[in-house]
Amino acid sequence: LFLGISIENGRVKDEGNFQLKTALRKIIEKFALPMRLTANHNIILYEIDPTHQQALNQILEQHGIQVTPEGIEPLVRYSMACPALPTCGLAVTESERALPGMVERIRLLLDKLGLEKEYFVIRMTGCPNGCARPYIAELGFVGSAPKAYQVWLGASPDQTRLSRPYVQKMPESELESFFEPIFVQFREERKPEESFGDFCDRIGFDALREFSANYELGSGIVNPNGKPAAKKSSTAKNRRRISIPEEVHARLKQAAADQGKTMTQLAAEALEAYLL
Ligand code: SF4
Missing domain, CATH: 1.10.1220 (Arc Repressor Mutant)
Incomplete structure (x- = not known):
């Protein structure tokens, strides 16, 4: 048998109830299993004796490690960040320490817009060297100034098509107002089952920019009854x-x-x- 363990940003650590470092040490000491590190900075334990499966799961559960994919937020599962500050001397802004909070904010925004089941590949780096490969993420953040990021869009969900730079500097504080119109347009104009990256690539950046320029913030928020809030008067007709x-x-x-x-x-x- 084998077992994949999803590791947020590849950080093997003990922190509060999350005791991954201790759990892995116990597993290796007890079962002497080989392990592989994946290109998405996760770990695969393999050559597991089926009779050890229950004991192994027990160790992981006791140390707060989630091993069923359904228990992991998919935006987190498919996200990746480089270390950046404080350990990388080339970083111009935060990455590993900033991404979890930004992914959480993106999740909240998607939920508010009625896109609760939506997820896509998000990656972030603290400088253009791109160590976490943000240029093949459906949504890539590349540090371009303190607390500001280039935004890359349009890669395919399986990373077989590159994304392209959409803006040069998006202040981290403007995340919600920046992405709300883009996600609303995605909700309104996507094809059935179309992924976020494929949508951005198909519709093109001019169309995304045009929609964002004419969008009124808050008008696409979904009401509790599941319908988009009534649109207020558009500024477009006044141009x-x-x-x-x-x-x-x-x-x-x-x-x-x-x-x-x-x-x-x-x-x-x-x-x-x-x-x-
Ligand atoms: S992408 Fe830049 S900041 Fe991140 S680890 Fe690589 S060199 Fe450092």
């Missing part, structure tokens, strides 16, 4: 069109892509600053 030369349009498009904004957003900001 006016203007014409600009082709060359300016091309530069505006490039600048908007570089800054992770829609052209409408960037043009409005530029005009507002100019007209002050």
